[in-house]
């Protein structure tokens with residue numbers, strides 16, 4: 308399992324699903340041909356035909372005193388998802404989490420960068436005929452604006468269903484803390500507002516002993532957007548804002564040695580942003 312050290316903090320990647328291709332509906336402008344033009348994407352983030360590689364994974368943050376999970380993937384047994392392969396999953400995610408040393412009962416904090424279907428799934432699990440909190444001893448941190456936006460959602464059936472099976476049960480169990488987009492979680496961990504993909508979207512900053520990392524969430528879905536920050540995701544709710552956020556974030560990151568850990572980046576998943584002409588590039592290894 309991939310992991311990284313940031314000072315006293317350890318971050319571990321627990322994968323639920325890895326994919327190659329099928330990203331036309333997510334990043335419509337990243338055609339095979341366009342992707343092949345960005346040479347540094349190969350071999351890690353794009354195959355020789357131009358198909359983008361992506362991953363759905365959770366990131367566990369372990370500090371000297373805390374055990375936290377950032378984003379909880381798709382979850383098992385969920386129904387009514389538009390992507391057919393996201394329904395009725397029965398994957399070994401919890402087993403993998405436990406074998407990495409993080410049994411679900413030992414997690415004290417769950418953070419959702421935003422409340423989309425692939426970031427909230429394992430908030431709950433189907434037990435004894437009901438959706439129940441997967442992490443019974445955790446506080447679940449969610450952005451206040453994000454929570455209210457999705458709770459008021461009435462137009463899209465899938466979105467309402469996601470809220471009902473993966474967000475409302477933890478809220479009703481009294482485990483949710485609604486926080487601001489710059490919330491300080493603990494000494495080493497804080498939220499950074501990265502709006503545009505959703506109304507209350509956040510990234511997660513880790514700082515320890517002079518080292519820094521940033522867990523992106525979905526302000527960037529794939530490293531190709533470093534070369535082309537204007538390639539908004541079809542699911543960005545405000546594409547002008549998400550493009551502005553990508554540019555601003557990459558500009559700031561390129562001036563630092565911050566380790567950027569991508570929420571949907573395929574292995575090796577993390578690297579450093581550097582300038583590349585009038586855009587940017589991810590340097591790995």
Ligand SMILES: [Zn+2]
Nearest residue numbers: 423425426525
């Ligand atoms: Zn996502």
